[in-house]
Amino acid sequence: MQPMKFVGPDIPSLADLQNCIHCGFCLPACPTYIATGQELESPRGRLHLIAAVRDGRIEATDRTLTHLDRCLQCRACETACPSAVPYGRIMEDARASIMANAPAAQPTAWRLRALALRHVLARPAMLRRLLALGRLYSRSGLQRAVRGPLRGPLRRLLPARLARLESSIPVLSAPPFRATGTLTRPAGATARVAMLLGCVHGEIYPNMHEATVRVLTHAGCEVVAPPAQVCCGALHAHAGDAETARALARRNIAAFEAAGLGGSLDAVIVNAAGCGAAMKEYGRLLRDDPRWAERAERFAASVRDVLEYVAGRDFAHDLGPVDRTVTLQDACHLAHAQQIREAPRLILRAIPGLRLRELRTPDRCCGSAGIYAFAQPELSAQILEAKMEDVARTGADVVCTANPGCTLQLQAGVLRAGLDTEVRHVIEVLDQSVRAGAGYAR
Amino acid sequence: MLHSRHMTRPEMPTNARAAAIEALERAVGAAHVLHAPEDLIVYEYDATIDRALPDAVVFPATAEEVAAVVRAANAHDLPVVPRGSGTGLSGGAVPVKGGVVVVLTRMNRIVEVDAANRIAVVEPGVINLALQETLAPLGLTWAPDPSSQRICTIGGNVANNSGGPHTLAHGSTVNHVLGLEVVLADGRIVHLGGRVADAPGVDLRGLVVGSEGTLGIVTQATLRLVPTPRAVRTMLAIFDTIDAACEAVSAIIRGGVIPVALEMLDQEIIRAVEPRIHAGFPLDAGAVLLIEIEGLAEAVAVEAEAVIEACRASGAREVRSADTQSERDRLWEGRKSGIGAIGAVTPAFYILDGVVPRTLLPVVMRRILARSAEYGFRCANIFHAGDGNLHPNILFDPQESGAIQRVLDLGGEIMRICVDAGGSITGEHGIGLEKRSYMEWIFTPADLAAMADVRSAFDDAGRFNPCKVLPGGHGCATGHADEVARHLATPGVYI
Ligand SMILES: Cc1cc2nc3c(=O)[nH]c(=O)nc-3n(C[C@H](O)[C@H](O)[C@H](O)COP(=O)(O)OP(=O)(O)OC[C@H]3O[C@@H](n4cnc5c(N)ncnc54)[C@H](O)[C@@H]3O)c2cc1C
Ligand code: SF4
Ligand code: SF4
Numbered sequence: 001m002q003p004m005k006f007v008g009p010d011i012p013s014l015a016d017l018q019n020c021i022h023c024g025f026c027l028p029a030c031p032t033y034i035a036t037g038q039e040l041e042s043p044r045g046r047l048h049l050i051a052a053v054r055d056g057r058i059e060a061t062d063r064t065l066t067h068l069d070r071c072l073q074c075r076a077c078e079t080a081c082p083s084a085v086p087y088g089r090i091m092e093d094a095r096a097s098i099m100a101n102a103p104a105a106q107p108t109a110w111r112l113r114a115l116a117l118r119h120v121l122a123r124p125a126m127l128r129r130l131l132a133l134g135r136l137y138s139r140s141g142l143q144r145a146v147r148g149p150l151r152g153p154l155r156r157l158l159p160a161r162l163a164r165l166e167s168s169i170p171v172l173s174a175p176p177f178r179a180t181g182t183l184t185r186p187a188g189a190t191a192r193v194a195m196l197l198g199c200v201h202g203e204i205y206p207n208m209h210e211a212t213v214r215v216l217t218h219a220g221c222e223v224v225a226p227p228a229q230v231c232c233g234a235l236h237a238h239a240g241d242a243e244t245a246r247a248l249a250r251r252n253i254a255a256f257e258a259a260g261l262g263g264s265l266d267a268v269i270v271n272a273a274g275c276g277a278a279m280k281e282y283g284r285l286l287r288d289d290p291r292w293a294e295r296a297e298r299f300a301a302s303v304r305d306v307l308e309y310v311a312g313r314d315f316a317h318d319l320g321p322v323d324r325t326v327t328l329q330d331a332c333h334l335a336h337a338q339q340i341r342e343a344p345r346l347i348l349r350a351i352p353g354l355r356l357r358e359l360r361t362p363d364r365c366c367g368s369a370g371i372y373a374f375a376q377p378e379l380s381a382q383i384l385e386a387k388m389e390d391v392a393r394t395g396a397d398v399v400c401t402a403n404p405g406c407t408l409q410l411q412a413g414v415l416r417a418g419l420d421t422e423v424r425h426v427i428e429v430l431d432q433s434v435r436a437g438a439g440y441a442r
Numbered sequence: 443m444l445h446s447r448h449m450t451r452p453e454m455p456t457n458a459r460a461a462a463i464e465a466l467e468r469a470v471g472a473a474h475v476l477h478a479p480e481d482l483i484v485y486e487y488d489a490t491i492d493r494a495l496p497d498a499v500v501f502p503a504t505a506e507e508v509a510a511v512v513r514a515a516n517a518h519d520l521p522v523v524p525r526g527s528g529t530g531l532s533g534g535a536v537p538v539k540g541g542v543v544v545v546l547t548r549m550n551r552i553v554e555v556d557a558a559n560r561i562a563v564v565e566p567g568v569i570n571l572a573l574q575e576t577l578a579p580l581g582l583t584w585a586p587d588p589s590s591q592r593i594c595t596i597g598g599n600v601a602n603n604s605g606g607p608h609t610l611a612h613g614s615t616v617n618h619v620l621g622l623e624v625v626l627a628d629g630r631i632v633h634l635g636g637r638v639a640d641a642p643g644v645d646l647r648g649l650v651v652g653s654e655g656t657l658g659i660v661t662q663a664t665l666r667l668v669p670t671p672r673a674v675r676t677m678l679a680i681f682d683t684i685d686a687a688c689e690a691v692s693a694i695i696r697g698g699v700i701p702v703a704l705e706m707l708d709q710e711i712i713r714a715v716e717p718r719i720h721a722g723f724p725l726d727a728g729a730v731l732l733i734e735i736e737g738l739a740e741a742v743a744v745e746a747e748a749v750i751e752a753c754r755a756s757g758a759r760e761v762r763s764a765d766t767q768s769e770r771d772r773l774w775e776g777r778k779s780g781i782g783a784i785g786a787v788t789p790a791f792y793i794l795d796g797v798v799p800r801t802l803l804p805v806v807m808r809r810i811l812a813r814s815a816e817y818g819f820r821c822a823n824i825f826h827a828g829d830g831n832l833h834p835n836i837l838f839d840p841q842e843s844g845a846i847q848r849v850l851d852l853g854g855e856i857m858r859i860c861v862d863a864g865g866s867i868t869g870e871h872g873i874g875l876e877k878r879s880y881m882e883w884i885f886t887p888a889d890l891a892a893m894a895d896v897r898s899a900f901d902d903a904g905r906f907n908p909c910k911v912l913p914g915g916h917g918c919a920t921g922h923a924d925e926v927a928r929h930l931a932t933p934g935v936y937i
Binding site: 015018019020021022023028037039040044045048049057058059063082084085 | 476478479480481483484485487488489490501527528529545547548569571590592593594715718719779780781782783784785786789790791
């Protein structure tokens with residue numbers, strides 16, 4: 001590949017970069033710096049590389065792009081930074097400014113990644129075809145054989161890399177969640193909300209959506225799912241494909257407006273932290289588009305993570321006991337990107353009988369980071385291993401999170417570490433409590 | 443590839459360079475050497491505004507490897523610059539003459555904690571906070587607690603003789619280092635001091651502490667630990683003016699109480715840090731004092747009363763007490779994030795580090811603020827008031843033409859104000875690159891010559907961290923302005 005420069009409309013701004021004073025306070029928060037001890041794999045180092053490319057002091061060679069690639073975009077550095085450096089935005093802008101080069105000049109891996117995302121996630125039909133294969137694997141019993149009683153011998157037949165990959169395939173036995181329109185309209189509802197279904201979410205974790213609908217019902221909400229909605233575009237934006245991210249954002253804005261956004265709708269509810277974080281930034285994403293900027297701002301302002309939303313409503317009535325020991329992995333895009341830390345804890349603490357045991361480093365990334373687990377398998381596995389040690393230490397039998405990507409990664413971690421911890425969205429555990437409660441009518 | 447700029451030494455011929463890199467790879471293993479230009483660029487900085495590129499960066503794992511690196515550098519005539527986490531505030535780890543940057547962060551083992559004798563033996567790459575976390579359950583602490591403790595290394599603390607809020611009661615790093623293992627410029631590994639205070643013979647340990655990497659590379663340190671205090675009281679005193687807060691500092695100490703920490707934050711700092719950290723500093727206060735007292739419970743209660751009285755008498759609007767550990771942590775988080783937070787409210791800033799007699803704080807602060815205003819710069823202050831250790835920060839925009847020169851001029855004047863008040867040009871950040879030219883203000887030529895002689899005795903060829911600490915030196919620029927101007931030629935370097 002030819003070394004390249006940043007081009008296009010998204011070049012990281014000098015003002016953003018200048019916020020960094022090189023104090024290094026972000027280093028101990030960064031999972032890749034912790035794993036490697038390398039300044040090149042640290043937030044400060046990456047910001048300096050981006051600034052150097054921006055100023056034309058270096059060109060983006062394969063080496064430099066590798067360092068940008070290894071960033072999880074977990075944004076733990078933003079939380080740690082005393083100087084308010086908008087790291088996530090700078091990294092997205094940098095990636096977009098590489099991808100704005102002519103396709104032939106783009107780094108091959110980046111181009112393929114963008115193509116794959118564009119043609120899979122953004123296209124439900126394609127995605128469903130792929131997932132059908134996974135479903136076949138789950139339902140045929142082969143997956144159970146590899147993981148179950150025969151786990152030892154059969155698993156050992158797989159080469160290590162393949163075994164690692166296999167552990168990242170979710171169990172796809174339940175029917176997908178694809179319902180749209182009005183999902184529930186409880187008597188005496190005091191709010192009307194619209195739910196994002198996401199691209200893979202309802203396909204692989206239908207129970208999270210079902211739980212979300214039940215809990216929102218319990219909290220007095222009418223819930224709709226706008227039929228024209230699409231993938232949120234987060235992964236496209238992370239991968240530097242700003243164009244696709246913008247196209248998806250526009251379709252979602254229109255879809256939710258059709259469902260009453262700006263009128264009868266109180267909030268857009270998202271139960272995937274990564275999607276919610278991206279949708280809260282639609283305003284910035286479309287800031288230069290005069291026809292959409294204002295609508296995007298309004299949309300962004302109405303986005304709520306489901307935990308944030310539920311915690312702010314009357315949800316704690318009529319809860320039944322859940323006799324489990326639970327630990328909580330803060331999803332990065334909830335804790336660092338949306339600064340939501342209290343809501344999941346408030347919810348878990350409200351559940352009778354539930355014992356919450358905190359991790360040592362609950363807000364350190366698990367190494368999932370969208371497609372990172374597939375793009376950087378070694379580093380991701382190393383980060384995951386440390387996380388699983390932390391989980392095992394708590395002795396919890398459930399590890400909670402708030403994002404399907406984290407769930408997938410943690411499930412792989414549980415499998416690899418040989419634990420029998422269950423991995424659940426916080427909302428699923430709350431749902432369990434709601435259903436165990438006295439007032440729950442089936 | 444790399445636009446050749448601010449390479450202060452003539453670029454090495456390609457084959458000489460290749461040979462040097464090969465020798466370094468033999469010393470530490472190829473996986474632990476960086477030499478691609480686009481990799482080296484992240485070792486051109488520390489937390490100052492100085493920049494210069496190394497020729498290679500190595501990551502040794504043992505003292506023997508450090509020694510092998512030093513011998514390789516000698517054979518290829520390369521300068522050697524030790525580096526911890528690169529949080530230094532005087533350009534100490536910036537390789538002004540190129541050469542080999544020796545990063546010590548792989549050497550991060552806590553070798554031994556001897557709780558009964560209150561001793562810890564650590565490698566230089568151990569992070570200050572990691573050590574404190576290991577010691578806490580044993581009821582022990584290592585007293586130096588720089589605001590950067592979450593990431594700075596013990597090696598860096600030793601090299602810079604770092605201090606922190608608790609230096610007021612406990613003294614700076616030099617008081618807490620018993621022994622050192624050091625690699626000398628000829629590659630010998632030596633042991634200085636020991637496991638007890640006052641080891642016999644010439645106190646070379648004392649010389650190396652604070653030598654900023656010019657006399658040797660620290661590869662292990664034996665540290666003196668102190669017990670965690672029984673009772674602690676942290677208070678926040680709120681003032682309408684900096685003047686009143688400065689008066690209170692003197693009043694507290696005049697009253698006979700020596701707090702373990704006595705820190706001041708002015709309004710500029712409060713407004714930068716509060717929106718992010720929510721420490722509870724009132725946005726309309728002219729200044730706040732963060733005061734900590736420790737000792738036996740009864741004594742703490744009595745001393746706290748005296749402190750509150752002294753603050754009130756000096757015009758404090760309010761004195762709050764942190765009742766819980768989490769309130770205390772919040773206040774300290776606000777203090778420790780203070781310098782970093784300035785970055786959020788200005789495109790760039792220049793941090794200074796001066797010392798003045800405590801009783802002159804009010805006058806000196808008035809002079810500094812007046813001078814800054816005359817230059818047209820905002821000046822933000824956050825400092826160890828109890829020690830009279832000032833940190834004025836000059837806020838500026840590097841894109842503005844001539845700004846850098848004016849900032850440096852003002853910085854020089856502020857240093858001069860400190861010296862004229864009977865003070866000094868560094869409290870804790872070291873001399874490094876930034877303050878070499880001010881050394882002549884406080885030392886006579888004979889004083890400086892004596893220091894240079896010591897340095898030559900350790901490192902005749904002057905390869906260890908050249909152009910640092912002492913003014914002059916072969917091929918070094920003469921003043922800070924020249925030095926900085928040379929390294930700041932391109933836009934974006936402030937980033
Ligand atoms: C926001 C902020 C707040 C700060 N607050 C304080 C404070 O309260 N008090 C204070 O004293 N300082 C403070 N500092 C300055 C700095 O953190 C300290 O000087 C610290 O000790 C440097 O440690 P480091 O590991 O980052 O060293 P580096 O910056 O990497 O190096 C500093 C110097 O030490 C030398 N060195 C490093 N390791 C070794 C070694 N093993 N052997 C020999 N020489 C070595 C280097 O060559 C260089 O000259 C602050 C810095 C920042 C950015
Ligand atoms: S903490 Fe913030 S200002 Fe400090 S180095 Fe990291 S990004 Fe830069
Ligand atoms: S986003 Fe995460 S991985 Fe990337 S630099 Fe920041 S802390 Fe490190």
